[in-house]
Amino acid sequence: MLAEGLELLIDGLARGVILSLFGLGITLVFGLGEILNLLLGVFAVVAVIACSILLGTVPGLVFAGLIAVALVALFALVLDRTVISLVYREEGEDRILLGIFVTLGLSLFFEGLLFIYYPGGVFLDVGVPSITLAGASLTGSSVAVIVAAAVLFGLIYYFFNHTYLGIGTRTVIQDETGAVLCGIPPRKVQAIVFVLSAAIAGVAGVFYALDAEVTPASSFTLTSFAIMVSIVGGVDSISGTVAAGIVLGFIMTIAGALFGSYLATVTLFAAAIAVLIYKPEQIS
Amino acid sequence: MNANNPLSSIRSQLPVIAVFAALLLVPPLFFDPSTTYISRRFITVMTFAIFAMALNIIFGETDQLILYMGGIAALGTYTTVLTAQHFAVSPWLTLFVGAFVSGVFGGLICYVAARRQFTVIVLAIVTFAFQMIIMEVIVGLRDITGGTTGIPFRDLDLPAVESALGIGPFAVQFYVLVGVFAVVFAVYTWLTNSKYGLAFAAIRQDEFAARATGIDVIRLKVFAGFLSTFIIGFVGPFYAQTTGIVIPGLFSFNGVDVLVLIILVLGGLRSRFGPLVGAAIVIYLDNLLSQFGQWRTVTFGLLLTFLFIYFQDGILPMAQTMYEEGGVRDRLAGLRSGE
Numbered sequence: 001m002l003a004e005g006l007e008l009l010i011d012g013l014a015r016g017v018i019l020s021l022f023g024l025g026i027t028l029v030f031g032l033g034e035i036l037n038l039l040l041g042v043f044a045v046v047a048v049i050a051c052s053i054l055l056g057t058v059p060g061l062v063f064a065g066l067i068a069v070a071l072v073a074l075f076a077l078v079l080d081r082t083v084i085s086l087v088y089r090e091e092g093e094d095r096i097l098l099g100i101f102v103t104l105g106l107s108l109f110f111e112g113l114l115f116i117y118y119p120g121g122v123f124l125d126v127g128v129p130s131i132t133l134a135g136a137s138l139t140g141s142s143v144a145v146i147v148a149a150a151v152l153f154g155l156i157y158y159f160f161n162h163t164y165l166g167i168g169t170r171t172v173i174q175d176e177t178g179a180v181l182c183g184i185p186p187r188k189v190q191a192i193v194f195v196l197s198a199a200i201a202g203v204a205g206v207f208y209a210l211d212a213e214v215t216p217a218s219s220f221t222l223t224s225f226a227i228m229v230s231i232v233g234g235v236d237s238i239s240g241t242v243a244a245g246i247v248l249g250f251i252m253t254i255a256g257a258l259f260g261s262y263l264a265t266v267t268l269f270a271a272a273i274a275v276l277i278y279k280p281e282q283i284s
Numbered sequence: 285m286n287a288n289n290p291l292s293s294i295r296s297q298l299p300v301i302a303v304f305a306a307l308l309l310v311p312p313l314f315f316d317p318s319t320t321y322i323s324r325r326f327i328t329v330m331t332f333a334i335f336a337m338a339l340n341i342i343f344g345e346t347d348q349l350i351l352y353m354g355g356i357a358a359l360g361t362y363t364t365v366l367t368a369q370h371f372a373v374s375p376w377l378t379l380f381v382g383a384f385v386s387g388v389f390g391g392l393i394c395y396v397a398a399r400r401q402f403t404v405i406v407l408a409i410v411t412f413a414f415q416m417i418i419m420e421v422i423v424g425l426r427d428i429t430g431g432t433t434g435i436p437f438r439d440l441d442l443p444a445v446e447s448a449l450g451i452g453p454f455a456v457q458f459y460v461l462v463g464v465f466a467v468v469f470a471v472y473t474w475l476t477n478s479k480y481g482l483a484f485a486a487i488r489q490d491e492f493a494a495r496a497t498g499i500d501v502i503r504l505k506v507f508a509g510f511l512s513t514f515i516i517g518f519v520g521p522f523y524a525q526t527t528g529i530v531i532p533g534l535f536s537f538n539g540v541d542v543l544v545l546i547i548l549v550l551g552g553l554r555s556r557f558g559p560l561v562g563a564a565i566v567i568y569l570d571n572l573l574s575q576f577g578q579w580r581t582v583t584f585g586l587l588l589t590f591l592f593i594y595f596q597d598g599i600l601p602m603a604q605t606m607y608e609e610g611g612v613r614d615r616l617a618g619l620r621s622g623e
Binding site: 036083086093096097098100101102104105106107108109110111112113115116220224227228231260262263265266269270272273276277280281 | 406
């Protein structure tokens with residue numbers, strides 16, 4: 001019983017940190033520029049596919065993963081400079097609506113392309129050995145994901161609290177006009193954060209693919225999960241999103257173990273609906 | 285213009301008469317008894333035109349964006365089919381039960397949204413989450429819903445009418461949908477020309493000002509929400525009837541909501557014939573692209589992006605502006621007087 005509990009705890013935590021990362025991808029861009037980025041899942045799937053292709057040519061998952069994430073960041077930069085810039089020209093509710101539809105259209109566009117060129121499922125099975133602890137057999141990839149995500153959270157924390165750019169980003173989130181008066185160019189910060197969020201989604205995608213198969217259709221599912229986590233976390237709060245991801249990861253894992261996987265997904269969406277009904281003013 | 289002049293009032297109704305006459309001529313002209321493919325495409329156009337009309341009422345008129353049209357259609361369809369099976373009655377009766385359940389559900393969501401003062405994006409996300417939940421529940425409760433295997437369903441037919449008029453089942457279904465379209469069209473026309481239309485316009489402009497003038501904003505929003513989801517829930521079973529099977533895949537977000545959004549924006553928000561024109565174009569495109577597999581998704585993605593960045597006003601309103609501003613009307617008038 002205890003061993004079972006420990007196994008669930010580790011798997012739940014691993015799922016939680018992955019959800020946190022996806023949620024951060026939404027939170028950063030929405031909090032900063034009010035664009036609900038429905039392309040997020042595409043970034044994750046592209047990273048996973050790139051990583052699986054690179055695995056054949058470069059040694060080691062870490063190396064392949066890093067190059068894949070860099071490629072996704074470049075991809076995001078191109079998009080930001082072109083189509084996303086058109087969305088940023090609008091303001092207020094117009095920007096929010098245009099952002100939803102433009103990123104929805106783009107995600108369909110890229111999802112279709114992925115289906116055409118990489119229709120199969122990708123599973124980054126690198127064979128992380130399982131770890132036995134106190135009679136529990138812990139999934140190796142879960143432990144690896146938790147450790148790697150902890151490092152990543154540390155880096156993100158450092159970025160937002162101790163670097164000029166990170167503090168500048170938080171300034172723009174709080175007050176765009178105030179940021180301009182302090183000499184921080186919002187559009188530039190928005191571009192950097194858009195790229196950063198794509199990179200985070202790429203990392204989360206690679207983590208996710210260690211334990212599950214990823215297909216082009218996964219991009220839609222992953223995007224919807226990310227939005228729900230971000231909402232439960234408060235949409236513009238970075239620490240709130242991380243906490244929400246971890247809590248939801250646990251709830252989903254436990255609900256999944258007790259009642260079956262479909263109720264796990266239902267729980268996630270129901271939690272988001274409950275939070276929105278309770279505090280609808282958080283997105284305005 | 286003199287509105288009381290009977291001749292001018294008939295002339296203003298001419299487009300409506302022409303469109304419905306053309307719709308009635310579709311089955312004898314295009315339906316081929318040897319292949320059901322073409323007829324089914326025409327039926328799909330009518331189905332999606334009605335879906336888009338419903339979205340036009342809730343989104344176009346009251347600015348409430350709902351992203352669970354697929355889920356609502358599924359709710360209406362499964363309620364209709366399952367109650368018909370359970371009580372061993374005709375789905376023609378339970379159709380109204382399905383629509384009513386959908387309408388009450390939709391109205392309830394709109395009530396909560398209006399009470400809690402949801403912005404357009406909050407309602408969009410909440411309804412999207414419901415779309416995902418409805419899909420998951422349908423697949424999960426496979427003992428009741430048949431899961432992904434589905435339930436065979438072809439009972440919304442009228443064999444007596446078929447034999448009386450000597451036409452096929454698809455032609456009958458098409459005419460039934462034209463009838464539904466006509467009713468929705470009439471209701472929408474009446475709504476926009478009545479005090480409700482003015483109240484909707486006031487809500488769109490400034491909700492608080494509308495409230496200050498004594499408009500019951502919550503009641504109107506719930507009313508629009510009930511009406512739209514009732515219509516979607518009503519048409520859902522016909523949508524399933526065309527494929528002959530009720531499966532969750534039929535009601536997916538990409539399969540219904542995305543198409544309806546493209547149709548409505550292409551045709552033009554708050555345009556009476558926009559949904560029909562948009563549906564005809566989109567289903568024709570869909571048909572054209574279906575042989576190219578996923579290039580269909582790629583094209584629709586591109587179309588959605590392009591439409592929203594450059595053509596938010598839609599095709600019909602744009603054509604109308606060109607007609608009025610580009611002097612087409614004057615030239616036509618000149619031709620007529622020069623006879």
